[in-house]
Amino acid sequence: MAKSVNKVILLGNVGKDPEIRSTGGGTMVASFTLATSDRYQDAQGNWQDKTEWHNLKAFKRTAEIVRDYVKKGTKLYVEGKITTNSWDDKESGQKRYRTEIIVNDLSLLSGRDDSGGGSSGGYSRQSNTTSFDQRPAAGPDEFAQTEISDDDIPF
Numbered sequence: 001m002a003k004s005v006n007k008v009i010l011l012g013n014v015g016k017d018p019e020i021r022s023t024g025g026g027t028m029v030a031s032f033t034l035a036t037s038d039r040y041q042d043a044q045g046n047w048q049d050k051t052e053w054h055n056l057k058a059f060k061r062t063a064e065i066v067r068d069y070v071k072k073g074t075k076l077y078v079e080g081k082i083t084t085n086s087w088d089d090k091e092s093g094q095k096r097y098r099t100e101i102i103v104n105d106l107s108l109l110s111g112r113d114d115s116g117g118g119s120s121g122g123y124s125r126q127s128n129t130t131s132f133d134q135r136p137a138a139g140p141d142e143f144a145q146t147e148i149s150d151d152d153i154p155f
Contacts, residue, residue, distance in 0.1 A: 006081045008101050010054060011109075012036035014074045020067045030058040030066035034076060034101075056080070058103040069108055079105040 018032035034054045042048050056078065058066050070076065080101040089096050 008078075008080050008082050010034055010036055010076075010078045010080075010101065012054070012076065014070055014072055014076060015053065016072050018066050018070055020063065027059060028063040028067070030063035030070075032056050032058075032066065032070065034078065055098065055100045056103055057100050058106065062103055062106055065106065066103075073110070075109040077107040077109055078103055 012034045015033035015035050018030045020028065020030050022028050034056055035051050036054065037049050037051045039047055039049050078101065080103045082099060083102055084097055084099045086095055086097050088094070
């Protein structure tokens with residue numbers, strides 16, 4: 001059988017505060033939504049923004065990090081895999097589907113009290129390790145203050 005890949009990379013903002021629960025076996029689960037946006041020019045030459053919403057789930061230690069550090073507006077970098085679950089709707093009998101991203105790696109891009117501000121990173125969680133990136137946020141002197149317009153982007 002040929003090798004296959006199921007990998008998702010997202011960079012966006014959390015849509016609402018995460019919902020935290022535990023399974024019957026005691027595994028912590030965090031469910032939350034992430035908004036990503038795309039900007040394009042329509043046929044009339046006007047810029048349009050399109051927002052896509054993603055359903056995410058994190059388990060165990062990653063769920064604890066989501067519980068402790070993620071809230072509405074937090075900017076996140078997420079790596080994971082896509083899954084689709086199906087069930088029969090009890091009321092209509094129709095087959096229903098829900099596509100979710102199972103989070104493997106998570107990096108918080110907002111500062112601790114800066115939900116959605118986009119300051120440099122503070123905490124990072126990768127599923128294979130238990131270490132965090134706890135370096136202090138970079139100061140304004142560490143980055144050039146250069147204004148970037150849409151014309152500067154090569155794609």
